[in-house]
Amino acid sequence: MSKSETIGWMFSASLHLGVVTVALVGLPDWSKERLTPPPPIAIEFVKIADKTQVAAPEPEEKPQEQTATEKPQPNYAREEVVAEAPAEAVPLPDAKPVKKVTEPKPKPKPEISARNKLIARTAPQSKPKPPSRLKSSRIAALIDRSIKEEQEQAPKDEEKKEEKVEQKKEEAKPDLLSGLRGRIATANLVTALSNKMASCWRLPAGAKGVEDMRVTMKIWVTSDGSLLRPPEPVGVGDINSPENAFFRVFVESAQRAVALCAPFPEATEYLRETGQQYILFNFDPSQFLGG
């Protein structure tokens, strides 16, 4: 071992010794004894029921305010309404006062020329209605005639329509956007149904874990949009078990929302066109409740 190594070892050992000494002296908590817990004290029963269980002075019971706002009805009949000056004799219906019709002020007559006056004298302003020439005996013949005329006219109209349709068909190009339009229509329907259901759904907010709950309700509707049968939760298992109490309330809230929102006439056309039997509603409050 060289001299420098010896000096190094000695230096290192003295430093370690110094650190240990400083730790022992400077950190008194190390050497301090751990605080002993206070000794337990013997149990002592104190019966002070008679002395201390003083009943609180009962506050004066306020008479319950009547919430009903009905006005008190008098216990006597109201006085009969009497005319100020009773007539001695009951006037006949004819004697009803005739309403004075205030005649509107006559408009100033337009100045009529002498020529027009002459025309007015010679030619009547409107022709008197001629007597009806319709005779009941001729009604049947008239009906038969109109039918014949329609039958003759109808083929011509149909031929014209068919010609027009054929022309249109020839002119029509393949509608490439029809699929897009259908999708937009479906999206609109989905949005409308979602908004409608949102207005009916009372969330069981505050229930433990409700923000993580999901349920899908299967709904069958009739041709007029009303419910064909009660809404059915899909794949929920046994919701009546005690550990699923929160989830049962959640599912019931969705069922209640469907019942409150029914009928769904807006969806009937889509279901008829597509031949679908039911609608699926996914109830998911995670976004709404910040889950």
Add this chain to the structure above:
Amino acid sequence: MMASRFGIFLILLVLAGTNAVHAQLVVDVNRGNVEPVPIAVPEFAPVEDVETPTGKLSDIGASISDVITSNLISTGLFRAVDRNAFIEKITAAPTRPRFAAWRPLAVQALVTGRLNMLPNGNLRVEFRLWDVVGEVQMEGVGYTTPVSNWRRIAHVISDRIYSRLTGEEGYFDTRIVYIAEQGDPLSRVKRLAIMDQDGANQQFLTDGSYLVLTPRFSPNRQEITYLSYFNDRPRVYLYNILSNKFEVLGDFPNMTFAPRFSPDGNKVIMSLAEDGNSDIYVMDLRTRKVTRLTDDPGIDTSPSYSPDGSRIVFNSDRGGTQQLYVMDADGSNVQRISFGRGRYATPVWSPRGDLVAFTKIGEGKFRIGVMRPDGSGERLLTNAYQDEGPTWSPNGRVLMFFRTPPYNQGANGGKPSLWSVDLTGYNERQVPTPFDASDPAWSPPLPVTTRQR
């Protein structure tokens, strides 16, 4: 140019082709409303309107209905439909209600009940909860009790209705123990008082001749622990409500904060001071053995167990300011969970286990808030001048606390009162007490409820 036109044409072709394929109509409902559920609670109908020692049976039926309605409305989750608008009169006949008569009132839940006096003098109360929309009975239960107990039965029925409609346990058949205060600010008389959760049945447990502080309910027994300066000696007492017996847990001259029960009720955790340093200790009530859990130069106070008893939340200034910390039940694995601005005090772990309630001190106010046990999701539920001392309802949905207005605010300045707020923070209500009130502690459900479940 040609390529882009061809691309657009291809896309249009694909879109056109999809017209023939109709996907199943699936509607995502991502929104809803959280308005209160309309509920109707007609008067409970007596089978025979006889006179009882407590009053006429029809009056008792009306009172039961009133208590149930009041309980349910106080949650903020239900809205009572005006009785004057009722179309159908509910009778004692055991028939289904005419749902068509309730739907126009937008009623979603209907509670009907009937009363009957039994030959032995007891009262038989039956109720049914109906889903008006689904036209089905959701619940139907009968209770037999002495007539004088009608109010308690009303609370029990409220619990059943609440539980069935929300999925969580009710909290109406519970009590609140608190400190009733009277007198001048400098010479306040403080008495231990107890009442039903709705403020009824007020009773004093101590006579005010000695100071009582910080009562805490056992989470599973009808026992209260509190600190009292009897003969100027600080002692921790244990009071059993059912047997009406007091017991001294021990003399703790250095106690800095109230003791609190463990979830199984077999231990009491507290903070004790020595040489100006407060640390957390736990006492086993069966062996009276005291164990030290923290040993830090900082001030550790206000410990509260998690519902499973495995962890403890407390506050400490070991980091420089008063913050919330969580540790294992044996005192190991201490972690700080609060990092917001201001100071945090009186943490209380929710009976559900998902939240910790606390008093936040900052911006010149004391406010009640909650956060998750890992410190995330901090929310302040109140925003008054001085709200403090939160206590959880047994189902972990509602917090009760006491509010002290500033002294310059008229006649009520500096006088504390009890308030409750639910987890949404919107349903804040004052709890009626005959005198000033502070330091509330919520009891577990009374025995009959737990036995029924």
